Amino acid sequence: MKIIIVIFWFIIFTKLLFFWLWLWQLKEYHFGRFKAHFEAQAAKKIISSFWRIKYPKFTFKMILVFLVCLAVEILLLLYFQIVFAILLSFFFIPLLILFFQIPSAIWRKIAIRRAKKKRASFKNLLVIGITGSYGKTSTKEFLAKLLSSRFRVLKTKEHQNSEIGISRCVLNELQEEHEIFVVEMAAYNKGGIKLLCDIVKPKIGMVTGVNEQHLATFETMENLLSAEGGGELIESLPEDGVAFFNAQNEHCRNLYQKTGIKKFLYGENASFRGGENILGAVAVARELGMREEEILRACEKIENKFPGIEIKKGVNGLNIIDATYSANPDGVLAHLEYLKTLPGKKAVVMPCLIELGKASAEVHRKIGKKIGEACDLAIIITKDRFKEVREGAGEKALFLEDVKDIFEKIMNFCSPGDVVLLESRMPGRLIELLIP
Numbered sequence: 001m002k003i004i005i006v007i008f009w010f011i012i013f014t015k016l017l018f019f020w021l022w023l024w025q026l027k028e029y030h031f032g033r034f035k036a037h038f039e040a041q042a043a044k045k046i047i048s049s050f051w052r053i054k055y056p057k058f059t060f061k062m063i064l065v066f067l068v069c070l071a072v073e074i075l076l077l078l079y080f081q082i083v084f085a086i087l088l089s090f091f092f093i094p095l096l097i098l099f100f101q102i103p104s105a106i107w108r109k110i111a112i113r114r115a116k117k118k119r120a121s122f123k124n125l126l127v128i129g130i131t132g133s134y135g136k137t138s139t140k141e142f143l144a145k146l147l148s149s150r151f152r153v154l155k156t157k158e159h160q161n162s163e164i165g166i167s168r169c170v171l172n173e174l175q176e177e178h179e180i181f182v183v184e185m186a187a188y189n190k191g192g193i194k195l196l197c198d199i200v201k202p203k204i205g206m207v208t209g210v211n212e213q214h215l216a217t218f219e220t221m222e223n224l225l226s227a228e229g230g231g232e233l234i235e236s237l238p239e240d241g242v243a244f245f246n247a248q249n250e251h252c253r254n255l256y257q258k259t260g261i262k263k264f265l266y267g268e269n270a271s272f273r274g275g276e277n278i279l280g281a282v283a284v285a286r287e288l289g290m291r292e293e294e295i296l297r298a299c300e301k302i303e304n305k306f307p308g309i310e311i312k313k314g315v316n317g318l319n320i321i322d323a324t325y326s327a328n329p330d331g332v333l334a335h336l337e338y339l340k341t342l343p344g345k346k347a348v349v350m351p352c353l354i355e356l357g358k359a360s361a362e363v364h365r366k367i368g369k370k371i372g373e374a375c376d377l378a379i380i381i382t383k384d385r386f387k388e389v390r391e392g393a394g395e396k397a398l399f400l401e402d403v404k405d406i407f408e409k410i411m412n413f414c415s416p417g418d419v420v421l422l423e424s425r426m427p428g429r430l431i432e433l434l435i436p
Contacts, residue, residue, distance in 0.1 A: 006077055009086055017069055021062060022054035022099060062341070065100050072096060108164055115167035115199050118174065125178065127202040131185040131193055131233050133224075135208030135246065135277050140184045141205075142281035142302065147180055149298040150290055154178045163195055171201065176286040180198040180288075187227040188217040191359065194227075197236035204287075205233045206244045206280060210251035211329050215357035230255050237261060244283055248276050275335045278302075288340030309335060314434045315414025318346075324431070327353055329363045335421060336367075336374040342419050347377040347410060349430070351424035352385040361388050368392025377413050379406055381427075403430045410434070 005257055036046045041363060056062050072092060105200035119125070120393060128143065130136050137158075144155040156169050161184040174181065185196045207230030218224040229251055234243050239261060245252040247265035254267055266283040267276025278299070285295050315322035319342075323335050332350070339346050356363050369392035371378045378397040380386045400406045409428060420434065 005082055009082070010077070012074070013073055015419050016054065017073075018065065019054050020094070020097060021056040021066060023157060024056075041175045056317060061100070061104070065097060068100075069096055092252040096317055109172065112163055112195075112199060115170040115385050117169055119200055119336065122174065122176075124180075125174075125181055126204070126288075127181045127183060127231050128204040128206065129185050129197060129200065129201045129236075130206040130208060131187075131228060131230055132206075132208035132246070132252075133211045133228055134330045135188065135274070135280075137183045137278040137327045138274065139206060139208050139280050140182055141198075142278050143184045143284055144426030145282050145302055146285045146290070146295060146298045147182070147288065149301075151288075152177050153182060155182040156184050160184070163192075163199065166196055166199060185233065186364060190218065190223040191227050191232070192227045193232040194228075202233070202236065203238060204244070204284065205230070205237050205241065206284065207233065207252050207276065208280065209246045209330060211249075211250040212356050212359035214365060215355070215359055217355055219357070223361070225251060225255075231387045234261075241289060246276050246280065259390075272285050274331075274338075288390060305362060312435050314420065315436055316411065316414075318410075318414055318434070319417065319419045320435055321419060321421040322435070323421060323423050328368065329353065329356070332367055332423055333370050335423060338372045339419065339421055340374045344418040345372060345376045345414055346419045347379065347414060348375050348421040348423055349379045349381065349410070349426065350421075351382040351425065352380065352389070353424070354384070360385055364388035365392050368397065372396060375421075377409075379409060381406065383415075403427050403433070406430055407433045 056066075058066075076092070130140050130143075140155055143154050147153045154169070154173055156166060160166065160169050166183060166185075169183075181200065183196070183200050183202065185193055187193045187196070210223075210225065210229045211219075215224055216229070230245075232253065234307065237243060241261050242298070243256075243259050243261060243263045245256040245259075245263065245265050246338055247253060247268045248270065251435075253265070256263055264287070266280040270276040270279055282299070283296055285298075286292075309321055309323040309325075312320045312322055321335070321339070323331075332353070336348065339348070352364060353360070353367075365388045367387035371389065371393040375393070375396060378389070378393050380389055380397055381398050381399075381401055383399055384399075385397045386397070398409070400409060414420065422431065422434070
């Protein structure tokens with residue numbers, strides 16, 4: 001009987017361990033984001049989520065942590081009574097995961113120091129820093145594409161916007177041939193962007209747009225505006241530096257007014273939401289001496305004018321807009337606005353957004369209102385702020401959590417040629433069903 005109990009518990013423990021490691025990795029080992037996740041979730045949802053198998057990406061670090069945790073659990077089961085061993089597991093395993101942050105922190109400091117030293121040896125390198133709550137990745141991709149038509153350009157890769165990611169890019173990718181380094185910068189606490197600026201020393205800064213995304217990790221809007229809001233980036237630019245601000249964003253316009261160095265507003269004439277990211281890249285290209293005909297030719301080569309989304313052919317002739325890369329309030333609103341321009345019936349499937357702090361309720365009301373304008377059907381797959389979404393969207397908004405129910409609802413509602421927007425993180429099984 002004892003062996004059966006041990007085997008049963010070991011299976012449960014392994015599933016729980018996968019979940020904790022997946023979530024810890026998903027939140028980029030950032031305690032503030034980890035904490036905000038649980039603050040945003042109802043207790044019932046947290047408990048239920050433990051039992052869904054989530055697999056982390058098995059890097060060397062993750063494999064090592066997983067094996068050590070399993071070894072500790074086996075020792076607990078061998079040397080303690082089973083009930084006591086189970087209770088100890090809930091105490092020791094989280095501590096063990098946190099313990100691995102100590103060598104990670106030491107390695108992080110070493111990597112940052114080496115990256116700073118290498119960057120300092122590139123005297124003629126022009127660094128362009130891009131930050132903001134949204135639009136960073138799109139602007140980085142547009143800008144790198146434009147500038148590459150004349151200059152030798154290095155850009156940070158996907159998800160390479162933290163101190164470790166940027167340091168790795170400097171150490172592994174930066175070469176003598178590079179003339180311009182385009183750096184996407186993200187942070188989740190005050191001082192985070194200043195740290196990144198200390199590593200790469202930008203001369204040009206871009207603030208792409210600021211909203212309440214990640215407010216829960218910054219705790220106050222003042223802290224958010226300092227880091228992700230662009231304050232630290234602008235303060236880190238030299239006296240002969242240049243700053244660019246999204247004219248369509250109130251926080252950017254306010255920072256523009258306070259900035260004392262050479263500065264520009266961009267995006268006033270954007271014809272669609274998100275178009276300001278292209279105009280920002282064009283403004284920087286002009287500042288760096290590119291001619292209008294050069295810029296035009298480079299722009300014509302940009303196939304996807306709306307990075308972050310892909311339009312795919314789905315099951316039963318549906319057009320699936322895949323926007324599952326990430327989500328923030330302005331990005332969701334932009335995608336819904338784009339949805340309005342398309343023919344046929346329109347449906348959106350999305351979870352409620354997290355890490356919005358006190359602004360969460362109002363943000364979801366705005367999203368609900370836009371859903372009401374743009375969509376014929378909205379399936380909300382988490383319940384955290386469903387009430388606020390439905391206040392704006394009305395009966396168009398449904399709460400469905402089961403993948404089978406979601407798929408059946410879409411199939412019964414939509415016809416060939418209709419459009420389904422998948423916004424933010426989706427269950428892998430649902431994507432497989434819709435895009436076979």
